Amino acid sequence: MKRLKQSNAYADVAIVQSVEATDDFTVVFTLNEPDASFLDKLTSSAYSILDSELLKRHGGSDNGGDTARVWLDTSSAGSGPFVVRSWSPKELVLEKNPTYWGGNVNIDTVILKKMESVEAELEAIEKGEIDIALDLGVQAAGELDGRENVSVVSGTSVLLAFLAMSRDSGLAPEMSNPKVQEAVRYALDYKGYLALAGENSTVPLNFMPLGFTGALTRDLKTEGRNVEKAKELMAEAGYPAGFTVALVCPDIAMEGIDWNMVALKVKDNLTEIGIAVNIETLEYPQFYEKVRSAALPFYLAYWSPHYYDANSQLAFLPGVGENGTIYGRRTGWAADADNQSLLDLAAKIRGETDEALRAKYSKELQREYDRDNPFAFLFQPSGFFAYRNDTLAAVAYSDLSKKIELRELKAK
Incomplete structure (x- = not known):
């Protein structure tokens, strides 16, 4: 410790x-x-x-x-099921731990490779050069569907894709306006993002992913896109003619989804309410450093829970400074009297061991949170992977982590 x-x-x-x-x-x-x-x-x-x-x-x-x-x-x-035999930026080789305490490990050696492209990964699994292809997007998974000796598996991940809009008026006064941020949420075509994310994807109401205690999804009939409402909010904020803003995104793919495709859709959506979006792409290390230092007024990001419990998601609550929250600090969203109710509900969730009560508090928190926050949660994507069914027994996602458990792999 x-x-x-x-x-x-x-x-x-x-x-x-x-x-x-x-x-x-x-x-x-x-x-x-x-x-x-x-x-x-x-x-x-x-x-x-x-x-x-x-x-x-x-x-x-x-x-x-x-x-x-x-x-x-x-x-x-x-003390895990595997130990490191070798590592390089492009390849990690793991060997079975002979002293592992947690039961039988079926595979002697696991080689994790960084592929140069999705196309190279698809070609490698079709040829049998690799046994599992990870982080496939909707299109790539579709290309493998029905191929001989290849099985495609999908399931909802625990990741969240979202837009963050800083409350720091010194960065971009227009985007820091709470009414503008609400207008952005109304302007988004959530059904379109689901199409990008693929089968089994969902739109969370906000920061709690499906599968976590009390998680709520957005009702796209009553809580979905409303361009006219978004325009009204823009006028109330003092920007009826709109403005121009930079949307920053990282140069990576998440679950096989290209961030630039998502950013382009955001740009198209916001154009309809007068916000002209210029997309800026940064290499991930540079992007992450700017996010951590709260230097970006408007950006596209994803969140992966630090651990699999509702408390991990409380990182999206307000709070700046030493005792603040991760995304409170990253968006300059301060805790104050107006959002104290969020913090009170969060305190109940943190310590409550009765899951029924925790779920109740979680739902109340998400509903209250949806009234005002500096984010727009776009989707909780599907996860796709493929495996060679002529070399491996059936492979599935873990119910908890939504990842493959290497120690459970079995060769045919």
């Missing part, structure tokens, strides 16, 4: 008051306040248990100056 203080993940477990190993197989955590998600947090990769003595021999430290990362890039000090 001391070592975690040097990482971004520490905020999730800052409530830990003390940790005590009472015997060889028992660890007691004492918390400063109730946290219904604490055990879920500990399943996150950021909190993986590593061999402390081994790490210290390779530069590990819990007092600052930790240099073990270089060694960990090509070695293992954990």
